[in-house]
Amino acid sequence: xxxxxxxxxVEIFPDWKKGSLRVASEIAALIRERERSGRxxxxxxxxxxxxxxxxxxxxxxxxxxxxxxxxxVTFNLDEYYPIARSSPGSYxxxxxxHLFDHVDIDPSNIHIPDGELPKDKVKGACMQxxxxxxxxGGIDVQLLGIGNNGHIGFNExxxxxxxxxxxxxxxxxxxxxxxxxxxxxxxxPRLAITMGISSILHARxxxxxxxxxxxxxxxxxxxxxxxxxxxxxxxxxxxNCHFILDEAAASELxxxxxxWLTGEVEWTPAIVRKAVVNMALRLHxxxxxxxxxxxxxxxxxxxxxxxxxxxxxxxxVFYQLRDSITGWPAGRPGMSLPSHPERSLPYPKRCLxxxxxxxxxxxxxxGTFMRLHDQENEVHVAYQTxxxxxxxxxxxxxxxDFAVGFEDLSGIDSGESSRILQEARAFLQQKQPGGKDTPAxxxxxxxxxxxxxxxxxxxxxxxxxxxHFMNLPFYETxxxxxxxxxxxxxxLTISLLRKVQPHQVYCAGDLADPHxxxxxxxxxxxxxxxxxxxxxxxxxxxxxxxxxxGAWQEWDIDEIEMAVPMSPDQVRKxxxxxxxxxxxxxxxxFQGSDSREFWQxxxxxxxxxxxxxxxLGLTAYAAMEAFVRWPTKPWADADGR
Numbered sequence: 001x002x003x004x005x006x007x008x009x010v011e012i013f014p015d016w017k018k019g020s021l022r023v024a025s026e027i028a029a030l031i032r033e034r035e036r037s038g039r040x041x042x043x044x045x046x047x048x049x050x051x052x053x054x055x056x057x058x059x060x061x062x063x064x065x066x067x068x069x070x071x072x073v074t075f076n077l078d079e080y081y082p083i084a085r086s087s088p089g090s091y092x093x094x095x096x097x098h099l100f101d102h103v104d105i106d107p108s109n110i111h112i113p114d115g116e117l118p119k120d121k122v123k124g125a126c127m128q129x130x131x132x133x134x135x136x137g138g139i140d141v142q143l144l145g146i147g148n149n150g151h152i153g154f155n156e157x158x159x160x161x162x163x164x165x166x167x168x169x170x171x172x173x174x175x176x177x178x179x180x181x182x183x184x185x186x187x188x189p190r191l192a193i194t195m196g197i198s199s200i201l202h203a204r205x206x207x208x209x210x211x212x213x214x215x216x217x218x219x220x221x222x223x224x225x226x227x228x229x230x231x232x233x234x235x236x237x238x239x240n241c242h243f244i245l246d247e248a249a250a251s252e253l254x255x256x257x258x259x260w261l262t263g264e265v266e267w268t269p270a271i272v273r274k275a276v277v278n279m280a281l282r283l284h285x286x287x288x289x290x291x292x293x294x295x296x297x298x299x300x301x302x303x304x305x306x307x308x309x310x311x312x313x314x315x316x317v318f319y320q321l322r323d324s325i326t327g328w329p330a331g332r333p334g335m336s337l338p339s340h341p342e343r344s345l346p347y348p349k350r351c352l353x354x355x356x357x358x359x360x361x362x363x364x365x366x367g368t369f370m371r372l373h374d375q376e377n378e379v380h381v382a383y384q385t386x387x388x389x390x391x392x393x394x395x396x397x398x399x400x401d402f403a404v405g406f407e408d409l410s411g412i413d414s415g416e417s418s419r420i421l422q423e424a425r426a427f428l429q430q431k432q433p434g435g436k437d438t439p440a441x442x443x444x445x446x447x448x449x450x451x452x453x454x455x456x457x458x459x460x461x462x463x464x465x466x467x468h469f470m471n472l473p474f475y476e477t478x479x480x481x482x483x484x485x486x487x488x489x490x491x492l493t494i495s496l497l498r499k500v501q502p503h504q505v506y507c508a509g510d511l512a513d514p515h516x517x518x519x520x521x522x523x524x525x526x527x528x529x530x531x532x533x534x535x536x537x538x539x540x541x542x543x544x545x546x547x548x549x550g551a552w553q554e555w556d557i558d559e560i561e562m563a564v565p566m567s568p569d570q571v572r573k574x575x576x577x578x579x580x581x582x583x584x585x586x587x588x589x590f591q592g593s594d595s596r597e598f599w600q601x602x603x604x605x606x607x608x609x610x611x612x613x614x615x616l617g618l619t620a621y622a623a624m625e626a627f628v629r630w631p632t633k634p635w636a637d638a639d640g641r
Contacts, residue, residue: 005223005254005262007236008243016211016246020053023143023207023244027054028061030141035071040109042073042133044142044200045099046153047091048178049516050209051143052481055099062103069105073136075129076112077144077153078194081122081167083115088435089181089188090115113165113193122193126165130199142203146210149173150217150230154194157229161237163196180480197234206241208232210249212519213553218245219252261299267306269320274558275300276317277616281557286617287318321618325563329368329627330377330504341562341629342504346542348377352502356521357387358453359581360508362460363598365548366574367566367606368506368625373461380500382468383453384521385475386446388437391583393428396444400424436478446471452581459577468496474520482516485524493528501539505529509547509555509628522547545630554605555626557612562629565621566606575599 013019027043034041045051061067076091085092092112100110111132117125133139144152149171155163156171168191175188182188200206210218221232222243228234235241250256259265260275279298280287292310295303307313323339326332330349331342351372355361361369361381373379400421407414424441431437437445450469457467470492474483497505507525508518525545533540546562549555566574578599579585585597596604606623614620 008222008241010222010243010245010250010253012245012247012250014247016209017053019209019211019244019246020051021057023051023209024054024057024061026207027141027143028058028067031067031069031072034140035068040071040073040137042075042136042138042140044139044195044203045074045076045095046143046145047076047078047094048145049481050145050211052098054143054209059099059102067103069103072105073109074105074111075133075136075139075195077142077200078192079113079115080189081113081115081191081193082119083189085114085116087432094181115189115193119167122167126167126193129165129195133199133202139203141205141207142200144200144206144208144232144235146208146214146217146221146232147174148177148214148217150221150232152197152200152208152232152235154192155197155200155231157231159197159228159231161201161228161234162198164199165193165195168192168194197231201234201238204240206235206238207244208235208241209244211246212248214249215252218243218249219254219257222253258299260302265302267303269316270558272303272307272313273317273320275303276313277321277558280616281612284615286615287321288314288617290314318617321557321613321616324560325565325613325618325624327371327565328375329562329564330372330375341627342544346503348375349503350378350380350500351504351506352380352382352497352500353506354382354384354508354521354525355453356384356508356518357390358383358385358449359387359456359578359584359598360510360518361453362456362574362577362581363602364508364510365506365564365625365627366577366602367570367623368548368564368627370460370570370573370577371564378466379460379462380466380468380502381453381457381462382470382496383450384470384472384524385517386442386469386471387449388442388445389478389480391445391448393431393441395448395583396424396441397421397428399444399448439478442476442478448583449581452583456577456580459580470496472521472524474524475517482520485520485527489524490528490531493524494532497528497532498537501543503542503544505543505545506627507545507547508549510549510552546627547630548625548627552601554609555628557609557616559628560609560626562627563609563613563624564627565610565619566623566625568622571603571606571623575603578602 013022031041058067062069076095079091080089083090087093095112111129113129114125146152149157151157151174154168154170156168156174170190170192176185179185179188220230221235224230224233226233226236255262258278259271265271276287279294279300280290283294290310292304295301295310303313304310324341326341329342330351331340331344331347333344333347335344337344353361353369400417404414404417404421407417420440427438427441454464454467472489472492474485474489477483507522509522510518603623606625609624609626610621613624
């Protein structure tokens, strides 16, 4: 059922891959239809991470199913200014790499704003760009992504609905979000050439794609009012605009957030909890203080009819929240607590923490990490990737300087390390923004992060033999864009799982990571568990999976199944553990639109979770780390928990 509050048609897919294939299928069908009729197909194209899989699928269709681009004319939305076409950060470079170099398109049919023009020539070139679109017959299908501030193309908040192709200043938030393609935020151009909102609205068909962490802005655009402060909201005025979303990007729409407001709903315990918690937070009332009148005034009369009066509903939800709080994340020994998030037995447990990057463990679940160890569980940590692309170039020369100095200080021949240092300096001086490091520099950056991670484990008390550096191959491309998970990634993970045979597995469920590593790492773990189950590994019957967030976002209160409280001293201890990762402190590469350091993000989110529990009428704590259990245990017996 489509929510009547949605002012733009929305199609929702389980994940971004299926959504991307849907878009590629429509484009391919249009190209073929136009080819049969002897006409050109004019495409408006977008860049960034959102459409990458669309282009990948179009390339596959060209190579494997004969899709021809000979009759295709393209116009790209935007380009940085000034920027060289050959720069890895340019959109010309992006399009050649992801699409144009792999299909049979006529180069003369490719149109991308020119970031190399003298500034006094830009205005005339923008007018010519508009004329070229008209001369081509107008854009048949315009692909769009969306910025966190609602921009489409590079039309930042405040852009006129009547704007055409022009030079524009980029918001700081946009430059922060796009820094992943450059050496750092300071290297991102401050200007860009972009098609205007009016230019976009003239397309006959518009497909906007949004994945993952875009849920908040998507809801504002789809359900809010048209305003120039949210440029994408103008798409409500287009007669043939369609949004393609994955479930994460759709999660703030009313049909997901408050489905009881959109029609009939099945009042499952999860839906009841969501409705009551959200109402209590909105009214700033403890759950046990909610009245029948509150339910009626907030669209929950049907819940009263279904479940009875507010008193009993309040108690049921309050007990659910109360029972999610525990200081014993691996279960409390010697006590039978049926409502506890974890089993009491076996105890102690073998716990395996998967950390996508070498600091996600301490950032996202550092308090729980330390508590698991302090409560005498056998804790293992698996660092899934090297994290080498998130180390700044300055750290390489700093640590090589130390290595050379240490050898000199110790009377060791420093000739070889001095040579490596000089080569690294020479390479980094001529390295282009977004350029690929040499294998040697990538290994050094990986070593820096490895040493920080090992030091963090020693700080917690984890012996070296329980620290596992997996260096999954999918990550080792030397660029932001990673390969899909491969068989070697899965086999490495299966091998470690079989070696440890954990009773608890902790994984990063924080899929807002801007370069997608968390999602691939999670998929690898899930696929490995599925295969182990199919191969009959009996130890899986005693293995539970818990998902954590924290580096980029946090679980909603109504989702949390285990909340581990922290005292002020534990918060400080976690902070000092995060500080060990010096290469990630002060200046964080690829930090997205959040300018805070990771320790600040973690503390703010943990404190906010505790405040929300307190606001709902639960015990006050300094901070809480939150977890959701993987909803089903496909390897477990049917008797459940």
